[in-house]
Amino acid sequence: MSTTYDILVVGGRVAGASTAMLLARAGARVALVERSAYGSDTVSTHGLMRAGVLQLSRWGLLDTLTAAGTPPIRETTFHYSDREAQQITIRAKGGVGALYAPRRQVLDRILVDAAADAGADVRHRTAVTTLLRDESGRVAGARVQDRAGRTADLLASLTIGADGIRSAVASAVDASVVRRGESRSAILYRYYAGLRTAGYEWAYAPGAGAGFLPTNEELTCVFVATTPARMQALGREEAFATLLTETGLAERVFSAEPASRLHGWAGAAGFIRQSWGPGWALVGDAGYYKDPITTHGMTDGLRDAELLTDAILRSPLAQYQATRDQLSHRFFDATESVASYAWSMDEVRLLLREVSSAMGDEVEHLQSLPSALLQAPGAGL
Incomplete structure (x- = not known):
């Protein structure tokens, strides 16, 4: 049995569910498959930074997050072993008045529900067994299997791997590593x-x-x-x-x-992968993973979901990777240095300032994207 979609998203966590939601809102026929159960927990650093909160606000989901009992975070304190703590107030800016650190069973469920509400066909406890290809070798969807052993062919013009650092999609398309880190926490x-x-x-x-x-x-x-x-x-x-x-x-x-x-x-070295090719793309940790010590993984996933969606709707996929990498390289370098644990206390303070500066760059870019298009369904592909 086969069903045809415009987009197949493999992986229904932060990056995958967000991508499915945005594309479905834009009028695409989207299937979203996820191995785990609906509303299940997963290992996570929890913290959303300003760019991540900005995304949820622009997508109309921030009120749902706060209604779920996620407390607002209005200040950040930095403790250093060689001096007094430094306290910083989170200033209201660009529609973001606070930060949040939701449990994953809360955030992931909100994003999956939003994807389903937008019209995506969401299938939990469903795993990809193999990618499908057309006569030219272009990826044309995937064969999936649910927990009951039932199989189905989900055909799609574009298959998006959002299935984490050990991405089966990335492995199947032999996505090359553009950059590889050495440090790990x-x-x-x-x-x-x-x-x-x-x-x-x-x-x-x-x-x-x-x-x-x-x-x-x-x-x-x-x-x-x-x-x-x-x-x-x-x-x-x-x-x-x-x-x-x-x-x-x-x-x-x-x-x-x-x-x-x-x-x-236990830790894993960071990487930046080639994230698009004939009939496929990668988003979230499948395409770009850095050490969690800078607590930016969920924010990266929300950011890159919109970068990928914007490229699918408006520009070549090559532009998605170019923009993602432009916003990521400086942050990647600083995170690598922090995760080495080879710094002095003066050096770590400088590295954290570099991280903060890189965060500002991505917020500025995200605010320039066409939020009206992404909130209104029916634009089509």
Whole structure:
């Protein structure tokens, strides 16, 4: 059995669900397939930066996020082991009055529901088994299988891989790596109840990072980060306590109530892949992944969903990659340096200023995109 669409999106998390929603709003016939269950959690850094909040606001979804109990974050505090903390107020600008750190079962569900409301055919617990190709070798869709073992051919003019850093779509089309990083963080995180924090808090000490992110259900996500070698040498619980102590956050954390088990990420080197070809494109971590220490992965996914949609509707796909890379290279370089943990305290402060500057560039670009087109269905392809 086969069904024909304009667009097939493989992967229904932040980048994939956003892309499916935007294209469906523009009048495309879209199928969205996702391996996991609807509303399921996943490993995440949680934090949305200004560009990510801007996207949700422009798409009309920010009110839904706040109605789900996601607390507004109106200040950020930077803790350094060699000097006093620095507190920065999140100023209202460009329609963004606060930042947010939603749980993934909240954000992903909002985006998937928005895609379905726009007319996308959403299929959870469905995996791609193989890509389909036409006589010329161009990608022409995919064969999928659900949990019951039923298969179907989903034919499409464009197949978009939004299926993460180990993307099956990227592997099937042999997408080349344009840039490859070397640094990687090992990260541990746990949720706590009763941990008082006014907003985002980031902490740095030689060879260590940590932070607080207030999230849904009145919980705070507490993370620590260091090199994989040091994390492995210490062991999970010892590393969590040691790194919190080094960064000066331990006393506050251990006076609060743990509300989850300890989650972990062993780390992976960043990369920028070739992200388009005959009948295919990549978005989100499938095409561009950088270390999570700068807490920008979800924002990247929301940003690149709109960059890709804009290119599909208005310009060659090559323009999507060119714009994405232009907005990403400086951020990628700074993140690589932070994730090396080889910096001095003066150096990490300079790197964080570089990260902030790169964030400003992407906000400026996103504000220039035609939001009216992306909010109104029926434009067609």
